[in-house]
Amino acid sequence: MSTNNNNHRAPVSQKPLKVPKPQDTTTIGSMISIEINEKKFSVPFGTTILEACRDNQIYVPSLCHHEDLCIAGVCRICVVEVEGMKTLQASCAFPITQQIKVKTTSERVRRARRHIIDLMLSEHYGECYSCVRNKNCELQNLAGEYGVDGFTFGHPEKPVFEIDRSSYSVMRDMNKCVLCRRCVRTCIDIQEVGVLEAVERGDKTKISTFFDRPLNDVICINCGQCINRCPTGALFTNDPSDEIWAAIDDPKKHVVIQTAPSPRAAIGEEFGMPAGKSYTRELNTALRRIGFDKVFDTNYSADLTIMEEGTELLLRLKKKLVDKDDSVKLPQFTSCSPGWVKFIEHFYPEYLDYLSTAKSPQQMFGAITKTFYAQESGVNPEDIVTVAVMPCSAKKFECNRPEMTDSGFKDVDYGLTTRELAKMIKEAGLHLPELPKSDFDDPFGEASGAGLIFGATGGVMEAALRTAYELVTGREVPFENLRIEACRGFEGIKQASVKLENVKTEWKFLEGVDFKFVVAHGTANARKVMEMLKAGELNDVHFIEIMACPGGCIGGGGQPIPTSPEIRKLRAKAIYEEEESLPIRKSHENPHIAYIYEKFLTDGPCGHISHKLLHTHYTKRGDFIV
Amino acid sequence: MLVYEKNSLAEEIEELVKTYGNERPSLLPILEAIQSKYNYISDFAQQEIAQHLAIHPVEVYSVISFYSFLHAEPKGRNIVRLCQTISCDLAGKSKVAEAIQKELGIRFGETTRDRRITLEYTNCLGMCDCGPAMIVNDAVYTHLDPQRAIKILSEIK
Amino acid sequence: MEKAKRNGLVLFTDYQQGSAVKKAVTLTRDDILFELREAKLKGRGGAGFPTSTKWMLTAAAIADKKYIVCNADEGEPGTFKDRVLLLEYPELVFEGMVIAGYTIGAEYGFVYLRGEYNYMLKSLNDYLAMMRKENLLGKDIAGKKGFNFDIEIKLGAGAYVCGEETALIESLEGNRGEPRNRPPYPVNRGYLGYPTIVNNVETLASVPHIINKGGEWYCTNGTDKSTGSKLFSVSGDCEKPGVYELPWGTTINELLDLVGAKDTKAVQVGGASGVCLNQEQFGRKLAYEDAGTGGSIMIFNSKRSMIKVLKNFMEFFVEESCGQCTPCRIGNRKLLEGVEMIEKGTFTFGYINSLKELAKTMQIASKCGLGQSSPNSFLSILENFDDEIFHSKGNGVSHVN
Incomplete structure (x- = not known):
C-alpha cells in the first residue's frame, strides 16, 4: 500500500x-x-x-x-x-x-x-451441538433469551458455502456468518490489514476476501483478532487437538508441551472463573493428567530470546557506532509476534533487515527441545512431539513455516490456542480451577519474570531493558521494584528513553547514550510506527517492540472469547502480579540459561550454534495478491 | 495479462489519479472510467487503484461488487441491459427478452462466444412511459419490440 | 411528449433563464428562507421534509465548508420526472442549487446522477459550461461580490439505494452505498463530515419559481398541507403515459381520466416502495396528508395478476437492498419467498400472517427508508387484493380455500 x-x-x-x-x-x-x-x-x-x-x-x-x-x-x-x-x-x-x-x-x-x-437463524446453517462455539455463541444466547424455539422463517438444510480451510491458522465458515461485520471492522480498523470486507449487495451480501480468494492466498497475517470478535462460529482456528491426542495415545511418542504466560492468565475464563487470575501451576497438573510427558515453561525460551535479541541489539549498536558500518539497520524491531512478522513481510518488505533475526520463544523452544533436550534426556528427537500452548492463532502458521526446521525436524509440531487447550482439558474430564498445583519439569522449568511479562504489550521491551541495562552498566535498571512503567499500559504507541551512564568498559561506546525505545501493539499502530520510520522520525530510536494484537499476547486471537478492553487489563494485571512473586526477574539471572550456554550453545549468544538454531530469516512477501 | 498491457494500464490509472485526485471520493470516477473503457476492472487494476488511494484492495473489490454497473470479471465488448422492472414488464419485456436470447444464443448474465455482447437485466431505467427499454453501453433504446431489439443488437459491433 | 406541449402550473411554465439567481442575490438569506417557509415547500423525493427547515439547519450549522447535493438518483420504479426536468428544464434545477448555495453559504454543489442517465451527462455539462459563461456559476455570481459557487456532476453506478440521502453521500465519498446511522443528520454531518443539503431534483427546480413569484403565490395551488404542484410520472396501462404537472390534492380518479386509463384495477402510488390502491380507494387525494408520493403512478388494468406485480416488486428489493441490516437483507427475501409460495399455492395462511407481522417489523426496525418502505406493497397488495389473491381462480394463482 x-x-x-x-x-x-x-x-x-x-x-x-x-x-x-x-x-x-x-x-x-x-x-x-x-x-x-x-x-x-x-x-x-x-x-x-x-x-x-x-x-x-x-x-x-x-x-x-x-x-x-x-x-x-x-x-x-x-x-x-x-x-x-x-x-x-x-x-x-x-x-x-x-x-x-x-x-x-x-x-x-x-x-x-x-x-x-x-x-438470522433462517440463514444460519449448522447445529449448535456440533459447533466450536457451542455454549459460547452470542446468537445462541439471543435465541435462548428471546424464546426463539421454532424456526419461524425456516432454517437452511444444506450449507451454501464451502468452508475455507486453506490457512494454517484461521478457518472461515460463511454458512454461520450473520453479517455483523465485526471481522471487517477488526481487520480494517483495528489491524489495518484489510483482508475482509462485505461484498455484493442485497441478499447476496457476504463477507469476502479480495476476489473471494482462500485466506492463505491473500495478505492475512493470521492474528485471529477476527475470530476473537466473531459472535458465532463463522471464524475459528485450525484445531490440532485430535492430532495431539493421537500423539499422546501413541506410546512411542514423547509429547512435550510448553505453556506461554498469556494462556495461563486467561484460561480460567474458559472454566467460568473471572478474568484476572493465572492458573499456571494448576495447568501443569492438568497437562500431566492429560498425558503430556513433559510440561515446560515458554518463559524459559523467552529468557533465551532476551539473551539473543538483546545481544543482537548490542552488536548492532557496536557495529553502527564503533565500526561505523552503515549497512546495519537500527532501530531493531522485535520478532516474537508472528502476526507482526507476517505484517512486515507483506506491507514493509523493504524493512525486513530491521527485524531481529532471533526466533520467537515458541520456535526457540522447539529447536532446543529436539536438539539439546533430546541429547540430555536420551530421547530420539524423531519421537518427540512438541506442542506450544499459545494465545495466538498466528503461532500455528509460524510453526509451519518451512524455515522452522533447524533442529533437523519440524521444530514445533503443533500450536495450540488457549481455547483449544481448555477444550482438551474438559475432554479429559478435568475442572482446571480445582486441580492441585504442581511445578514445571526440568530442564526448562525455571524461568525469570522477565520472560513472563512478554505476555503484555511492552513486556519484551521491559525484559530486554532489565537485561541490556545491567549488561552494559553492571547495575539494575533504575526503577522501583524493576517496574519500568514507561513500557506498561495500553496506549497505542509508547515512546521513552533510558540514559546509559557509567557504563562498563567493554561498552564504553554507549556512555551517555540516551537509549530510546518505542512500544506499539495492534498492527494499525504498527503501521503508524512504520510510517514514522519511513518519514525519518525514528532515526534516533534504538529498539522497537511490536505486538500484532491489541494489548499484546494477552489479547491474542487464540484467547478466550470474549476479549474486551476491561478483560485485557485484568489479564495483564494477573501477569504483572505473578511476576513480582517470582524469585528471579531478569533473564540473564536464570541459572538454566547460564547452563545451556555453558553446555550447548557454547559460543554464546549470537554465536554460531545459536545462529543456526535460534535465529531465522524472513520472506519478502509484498502485498500484491496474485 | 501481458507485461506491456499491465504497464499501460498502470500508466492509465496513474493518469486517472492525476485527474481525479488520490482521495477516497475519487474511487468511483476512476472505476467508472476503467469500466467504460475495458468493460471490467481487473484484479491488477483494482490493486493499482488501491495502491494510489492508500486503501485496501478488498475495499475496491467490495465497492465494485456493490454497484451493478461495475464489474470485476471480463464482459463482452458491449453490455446490453434490458429493464426488468414492472412498467417495462407490463409493456412486453418478456417477449423482447426471449427474442434476444434466442437471437444471440445466450441467456441473461452470459456473454456471446465472440465476446461481442454481454446480456444483463437491470432494474428501472426511468423509461417507464416508453418501455420496454434497454441500454446498450450508454445509449438508451425505448419502445422496444422483438424485431426492433434484434435490429439494434445486430447493428452493434 | 415534447417540451413545447407540456403545460403546467409551476415547473412547466415559462421561465427566463437566470432570472431567479439574479433576483436571489439581491435578497438576504433570511428573505429566501422566509419565502420558502411561506411556500411550505416540502421534499419532493417522497419523504416530505420541509425544505426551509433543512436549509435553515444547514445555514445555521457552523463549519468551514458546506455542500449542496442534488439527488438525481431517480431509481424508484415508475419514476422518471427527474429525467424530464434534467433534459428539458436544467436551468431550474441548477439555479435552485445556486440559490441554495447562496442561502446556506456553500461554494460547491454536486449533482448525483444515476448511472442509467449517463447519456445526459454531456448535455448537462454543456449547460453548466454555458452557465459559467453567463456568470450564473463561478466567481461573484450575477455580480454579487464574494458569492462563489460551482456544480459538479457525479455519476452513480447502478444502485437504487443510493437515492437514500446518506447512502448517496457514502457513494459520493467513494464507498458502498450503505445508509448511515442517524443522528447525526446530513444537515450537521454530511459529505466528508460537513453540513450538507441533499434535495430532490424537483424540490430544487421549484425554488427559482418561488423566488421569482413568492411563497404566497406558490400556495395558491395544492392543498393546505401540500402546497403547489407535483410532477407525476404515469406509466402502465393507460393511453397517455408521461410526466404530468398537477396540483396536489388531485384525486386518483381525476388523474386516471386525464391519462386515458380504462378498466383500471389497481394504482400503485409511490413506486415499488409505495402502496397499491384498489378501486374503492381511487377517490383518495394525491397529497402528503392522504396518498403521499414521490410522483410515481403505475396503473394496472383488470387483466393484470397482482401477485405477479408484487413478485416483480419484491424481486427488485431483494436485489436493491444494500444488504447491511438484517430486517431488510433477509426480510425482503422472506417476503419474496412468501409471494412465490402464494403463486405456487404452497402457502399456509398461518405463514402468510407471520410474514405480515415480519413486514411490520421491517417497517420499524430497518436502518433506512428502503427497508422501512419495501414491505408497503406486500402489505397493501395482500390487503387490497385479498379476494383476487386468495379467494378466486385465474391470474395464474392456484386456488386455496
Missing part, C-alpha cells in the same frame, strides 16, 4: 458518527436527563442509549456492537423505542443530545428482536 496519506479508513457508514462527550461533566449542559422505562437518569451529553442503559443496569441485547470497534448499527437487535419517533432506533448508534424517553422492552421492541433473531 502506498503512503500518499496515512488515513487508512473504515467505511464511513460504520465509523462512529459520535458526538464528543464532555470532558468535564460538572459544567452546565454536560449532563442530560433521560427517561428509560419510566425511570429518570442523568447521563453525559452524547452517551449512546445502549451505554446509558448498560451503565444503569438495564440490559439491552446487542450483536454487531463490540467495545473494541466503531459503531455499525446493522444487526438491529438493540432497537428500542424513542418517544416521538415513528421507527425503532438502534440504541448502539443513537447519541443522546436532548431529553428523550426510551422504552427498551415494549411489545414492538420484543417482537422486532424476535423477528430479527428468527431471520
Whole structure:
C-alpha cells in the first residue's frame, strides 16, 4: 500500500458518527436527563442509549456492537423505542443530545428482536451441538433469551458455502456468518490489514476476501483478532487437538508441551472463573493428567530470546557506532509476534533487515527441545512431539513455516490456542480451577519474570531493558521494584528513553547514550510506527517492540472469547502480579540459561550454534495478491 | 495479462489519479472510467487503484461488487441491459427478452462466444412511459419490440 | 411528449433563464428562507421534509465548508420526472442549487446522477459550461461580490439505494452505498463530515419559481398541507403515459381520466416502495396528508395478476437492498419467498400472517427508508387484493380455500 496519506479508513457508514462527550461533566449542559422505562437518569451529553442503559443496569441485547470497534448499527437487535419517533432506533448508534424517553422492552421492541433473531437463524446453517462455539455463541444466547424455539422463517438444510480451510491458522465458515461485520471492522480498523470486507449487495451480501480468494492466498497475517470478535462460529482456528491426542495415545511418542504466560492468565475464563487470575501451576497438573510427558515453561525460551535479541541489539549498536558500518539497520524491531512478522513481510518488505533475526520463544523452544533436550534426556528427537500452548492463532502458521526446521525436524509440531487447550482439558474430564498445583519439569522449568511479562504489550521491551541495562552498566535498571512503567499500559504507541551512564568498559561506546525505545501493539499502530520510520522520525530510536494484537499476547486471537478492553487489563494485571512473586526477574539471572550456554550453545549468544538454531530469516512477501 | 498491457494500464490509472485526485471520493470516477473503457476492472487494476488511494484492495473489490454497473470479471465488448422492472414488464419485456436470447444464443448474465455482447437485466431505467427499454453501453433504446431489439443488437459491433 | 406541449402550473411554465439567481442575490438569506417557509415547500423525493427547515439547519450549522447535493438518483420504479426536468428544464434545477448555495453559504454543489442517465451527462455539462459563461456559476455570481459557487456532476453506478440521502453521500465519498446511522443528520454531518443539503431534483427546480413569484403565490395551488404542484410520472396501462404537472390534492380518479386509463384495477402510488390502491380507494387525494408520493403512478388494468406485480416488486428489493441490516437483507427475501409460495399455492395462511407481522417489523426496525418502505406493497397488495389473491381462480394463482 502506498503512503500518499496515512488515513487508512473504515467505511464511513460504520465509523462512529459520535458526538464528543464532555470532558468535564460538572459544567452546565454536560449532563442530560433521560427517561428509560419510566425511570429518570442523568447521563453525559452524547452517551449512546445502549451505554446509558448498560451503565444503569438495564440490559439491552446487542450483536454487531463490540467495545473494541466503531459503531455499525446493522444487526438491529438493540432497537428500542424513542418517544416521538415513528421507527425503532438502534440504541448502539443513537447519541443522546436532548431529553428523550426510551422504552427498551415494549411489545414492538420484543417482537422486532424476535423477528430479527428468527431471520438470522433462517440463514444460519449448522447445529449448535456440533459447533466450536457451542455454549459460547452470542446468537445462541439471543435465541435462548428471546424464546426463539421454532424456526419461524425456516432454517437452511444444506450449507451454501464451502468452508475455507486453506490457512494454517484461521478457518472461515460463511454458512454461520450473520453479517455483523465485526471481522471487517477488526481487520480494517483495528489491524489495518484489510483482508475482509462485505461484498455484493442485497441478499447476496457476504463477507469476502479480495476476489473471494482462500485466506492463505491473500495478505492475512493470521492474528485471529477476527475470530476473537466473531459472535458465532463463522471464524475459528485450525484445531490440532485430535492430532495431539493421537500423539499422546501413541506410546512411542514423547509429547512435550510448553505453556506461554498469556494462556495461563486467561484460561480460567474458559472454566467460568473471572478474568484476572493465572492458573499456571494448576495447568501443569492438568497437562500431566492429560498425558503430556513433559510440561515446560515458554518463559524459559523467552529468557533465551532476551539473551539473543538483546545481544543482537548490542552488536548492532557496536557495529553502527564503533565500526561505523552503515549497512546495519537500527532501530531493531522485535520478532516474537508472528502476526507482526507476517505484517512486515507483506506491507514493509523493504524493512525486513530491521527485524531481529532471533526466533520467537515458541520456535526457540522447539529447536532446543529436539536438539539439546533430546541429547540430555536420551530421547530420539524423531519421537518427540512438541506442542506450544499459545494465545495466538498466528503461532500455528509460524510453526509451519518451512524455515522452522533447524533442529533437523519440524521444530514445533503443533500450536495450540488457549481455547483449544481448555477444550482438551474438559475432554479429559478435568475442572482446571480445582486441580492441585504442581511445578514445571526440568530442564526448562525455571524461568525469570522477565520472560513472563512478554505476555503484555511492552513486556519484551521491559525484559530486554532489565537485561541490556545491567549488561552494559553492571547495575539494575533504575526503577522501583524493576517496574519500568514507561513500557506498561495500553496506549497505542509508547515512546521513552533510558540514559546509559557509567557504563562498563567493554561498552564504553554507549556512555551517555540516551537509549530510546518505542512500544506499539495492534498492527494499525504498527503501521503508524512504520510510517514514522519511513518519514525519518525514528532515526534516533534504538529498539522497537511490536505486538500484532491489541494489548499484546494477552489479547491474542487464540484467547478466550470474549476479549474486551476491561478483560485485557485484568489479564495483564494477573501477569504483572505473578511476576513480582517470582524469585528471579531478569533473564540473564536464570541459572538454566547460564547452563545451556555453558553446555550447548557454547559460543554464546549470537554465536554460531545459536545462529543456526535460534535465529531465522524472513520472506519478502509484498502485498500484491496474485 | 501481458507485461506491456499491465504497464499501460498502470500508466492509465496513474493518469486517472492525476485527474481525479488520490482521495477516497475519487474511487468511483476512476472505476467508472476503467469500466467504460475495458468493460471490467481487473484484479491488477483494482490493486493499482488501491495502491494510489492508500486503501485496501478488498475495499475496491467490495465497492465494485456493490454497484451493478461495475464489474470485476471480463464482459463482452458491449453490455446490453434490458429493464426488468414492472412498467417495462407490463409493456412486453418478456417477449423482447426471449427474442434476444434466442437471437444471440445466450441467456441473461452470459456473454456471446465472440465476446461481442454481454446480456444483463437491470432494474428501472426511468423509461417507464416508453418501455420496454434497454441500454446498450450508454445509449438508451425505448419502445422496444422483438424485431426492433434484434435490429439494434445486430447493428452493434 | 415534447417540451413545447407540456403545460403546467409551476415547473412547466415559462421561465427566463437566470432570472431567479439574479433576483436571489439581491435578497438576504433570511428573505429566501422566509419565502420558502411561506411556500411550505416540502421534499419532493417522497419523504416530505420541509425544505426551509433543512436549509435553515444547514445555514445555521457552523463549519468551514458546506455542500449542496442534488439527488438525481431517480431509481424508484415508475419514476422518471427527474429525467424530464434534467433534459428539458436544467436551468431550474441548477439555479435552485445556486440559490441554495447562496442561502446556506456553500461554494460547491454536486449533482448525483444515476448511472442509467449517463447519456445526459454531456448535455448537462454543456449547460453548466454555458452557465459559467453567463456568470450564473463561478466567481461573484450575477455580480454579487464574494458569492462563489460551482456544480459538479457525479455519476452513480447502478444502485437504487443510493437515492437514500446518506447512502448517496457514502457513494459520493467513494464507498458502498450503505445508509448511515442517524443522528447525526446530513444537515450537521454530511459529505466528508460537513453540513450538507441533499434535495430532490424537483424540490430544487421549484425554488427559482418561488423566488421569482413568492411563497404566497406558490400556495395558491395544492392543498393546505401540500402546497403547489407535483410532477407525476404515469406509466402502465393507460393511453397517455408521461410526466404530468398537477396540483396536489388531485384525486386518483381525476388523474386516471386525464391519462386515458380504462378498466383500471389497481394504482400503485409511490413506486415499488409505495402502496397499491384498489378501486374503492381511487377517490383518495394525491397529497402528503392522504396518498403521499414521490410522483410515481403505475396503473394496472383488470387483466393484470397482482401477485405477479408484487413478485416483480419484491424481486427488485431483494436485489436493491444494500444488504447491511438484517430486517431488510433477509426480510425482503422472506417476503419474496412468501409471494412465490402464494403463486405456487404452497402457502399456509398461518405463514402468510407471520410474514405480515415480519413486514411490520421491517417497517420499524430497518436502518433506512428502503427497508422501512419495501414491505408497503406486500402489505397493501395482500390487503387490497385479498379476494383476487386468495379467494378466486385465474391470474395464474392456484386456488386455496
